[in-house]
Amino acid sequence: MRHFGILFVLMITGFVTNAQSVRGTLMDPVEGTTVGGATVQLKNAGDSSVKATTVSDKEGKFLFSNLSMGSYILKATSVGFENLEQNVALKDSMPDVDLGDVYIPKKTTTLAGVVVVASAPPVVQKGDTTQFSANQYKTNPDATVEDLIKKMPGITVDKNGNVTGHGESVKKVTVDGKDFFGNDATMAIRNLPADVVDKIQLYDRMSDQAQLTGFDDGNSVKAINIVTRGSGMREAQFGKIFGGLGTNNTYNAGGNINIFNGDRRISVVGNFNNINAKNFSDQDLLGVLGGGGGRGGRGGGSGQPSGINKVNMFGINYSDKWGKKINVSASYVFNNANNLTTSNSVKQTPLGTDSTQFTYDNSTSSSNNNNHRFNMRLEYQIDSSNSIFIIPSIGIQNYNGTSHDLTQSIDNKGDSINYQLANGSYHRDGYNIGNNLMYRHSFGKRGRTLSASFQTTYTENEGNSYNQQYTIDYKKNSITDANRYINNPTKGSNISGRLSYTEPIGQKGMLEFEYTTGVQKNQADKKTYDYDGTDYTLFNPGLSNTFKNQVLTNNGGVNYRLGRGRDNQFFVGVNVQNSRLISDRVYPVPGSVGQSFTSFLPNLRWMKKIGLYSNIRVFYRASTDFPSISQLQDIVDSTNKLYISAGNPNLKQSYTNFGALRYTYTNTKTSKSFIANIMFRTANDYIVNATTLKEGITYTKPINLNGYKSLNSFFIYSMPLKFIKTNLNLTGGYSYATTPGSFNDNIGNTTTNNYSGGITLSSNISEYVDFNLSYNTNYYNSSSNLNSRGSASRTNYINQAPGVQLNLLSKNGWFIQNDLTSQIYSGLSQGYDTHFWLWNAAVGKKFLKNRAAELRLSAFDILKQNQSITRTIGTADNSITDANTRVLQQYFMLTFTYKLKNIGKGKASSSDGEFRHREWRDGPRGGGGGFGRGGGGPMF
Structure with a gap:
């Protein structure tokens, strides 16, 4: 009951x-x-x-x-x-x-x-799944999943815990096929120990709706599945607790506990520190944490977290099987992040063949951000022909922040253009509620199915801000002193439904007929009040507006699939989509704009195994993107006198073509592998900001332009060097993008090229000796003809990053660890070309029974050289911005850790029998195999 x-x-x-x-x-x-x-x-x-x-x-x-x-x-x-x-x-x-x-x-x-x-091969390829055997990659006994996957070819993890696999960002990590803290990839890799892992599986995960039918809907994401070891994990308790105190009032405490009891799995995670240590990913439903302002072409960063962060975090994940027919997983995460960021930057904006504007900015900002996240997944198999899914999610965010900016612009002759001192305080509360409900019925004839889904999202944000600006315009010889209060609540909803019917054609063919309809609504109500000397009572109609927009979509299509196995499968289809975009301005002047679009959206996917060790995957899909509510508002926003913007209610939807080619070679006999991943994208009616820079003031307005093109490629070759028990990984890549733009009424393009390469030697000796030697370099080249007709401006810069990590553990429990990395910049602005080293080290002792306890003395930034430098290329105006942001510097810390590990003695067998990547076809994809402890891969 x-x-x-x-x-x-x-x-x-x-x-x-x-x-x-x-x-x-x-x-x-x-x-x-x-x-x-x-x-x-x-x-x-x-x-x-x-x-x-x-x-x-x-x-x-x-x-x-x-x-x-x-x-x-x-x-x-x-x-x-x-x-x-x-x-x-x-x-x-x-x-x-x-x-x-x-x-x-x-x-x-x-x-x-x-x-x-005999031992299992380090890497095998199963359809579009790359499977790594964990016991073929040696790590220290206290290593995490993050430490383990860093050794695997084609997988990288940056300082913030963001995972990249085969050149694509990993959006989801599951454990034995089950959700682990929703879509937070960082939570899994930083809170699970490496020694409970049997396999790591890197694959393309279809959306829940696409898994109903096996026909890709274009919403696939790169994902990782962690397969735990053997049946002994069914009765296991493992985790750790730790606490540390350091110099400069630094501290770090927390831990995790995992309790596995049959199908029931409970994981509890906590972390409290002021040393920029995050074991979760940031999720920002209010849009207040991001940066960049729509700029593109960023590179040359040091990978350091921005500013100084104090973190408080708690999370719990639960998964179980209720009876024989219900599978459930749920998680709750609370995190509180206090951030203090200080930075300085210089922005160069070419205005012609002999004119350039230089903008210098010094800023300090602080924020306190609270975030609650709840995710759930419940699957109920009614009988052999009917099942239902419910996948709800809730996000609640509270944000308070302050900022202080000092900005000054001069021309290339050294003459002042403008000066601004700005202070602001910001507060926003918001929530986001989503739900995905799905039903499927299988008829008596094999392959004949009917599925339906219903998705809803609702978001509401309440926010206000206080802004003070003191601005001097030297060209106009004027001074402006503004003090304003802005109240800006927003609401949004999205409701969509989908029906799909599949019918087998012959022995290996399948047809799908599908129809999707949806309505998306957004509303913004901005009210601005000026300061009257006592309070904010003076209503400013010029900076106030109420705006609504609505998008109605109807999409129908037919798709055909040939082939049962993932080793030889072909998909092709076409959809016809009709969209109606309605924009209503309620205040200050009522008005309405309506537009209708009809688009043909073809798609194609082909997977083929070539010989014993190679396979190829080809993918193509067309899609559309709609402008946001802020882009559609045609009210001029002059809140900041130096940056004035306006929307455009006549914006059209953009039409995008996306394609990918992936080739993989994994020789299980020699343990050599080669992976090539090439992706391209083109777009018509691409939405860009038309920019005008006049007398130091920047005016922007979104418009549609044709001609966007991009190409991204990633290559990796891996092989073992058996004579030194080390894995060699060679990486290379090339990316290209042409972005259309409009600057000072001149329409042109900004073209960026990025060449990258790297080499890594990763030890595979034993748990007592662990080292990594690496060198990576990136060469960036950018050119633009936006700034003057008939000529092009160019910029080049290089970022190099050598590094070495060495961990030594003695048999009596003593250990020493060193992590030395460098960042070398050349080609940046004066004062930003630099070369610095970041050296972290630790020494300690493991003791007690089974070495469950550890005492560690660690040192961070021993050389006191840590920095964070970034370069940003503005595709709207071909500007170049070099920034240096304050980061955490030298401290010493003493930390005590106690590990819990109690794993059952069940016989070796597959540990992922419950993992199913739910894709309808004539059989789940990939997976299987395993050796020793057994354990098939994901049965997609």
């Missing part, structure tokens, strides 16, 4: 499971060849009774058909190989479970007292 009320609410959404078969290919992990003639059994997990038996064919393939829902154990035996056992669960709306390549361990051989044991 305690679940009945919940389930009654869920009956309007859904997802179905109808798994009926299990297939896969047995592979030799050492030779990289298939294993034919092996005996393969499928047993019931409950009583170990044999459900079915078969023999793998000459290509190593096996198939079990006509199976009912439930949990099974896959067992494979063959002469010369160890017995393989792996968990398999048939559920979650899949007519087949395709385990992909299943690695069966070679027989252990004893030679004169020497034991030779």
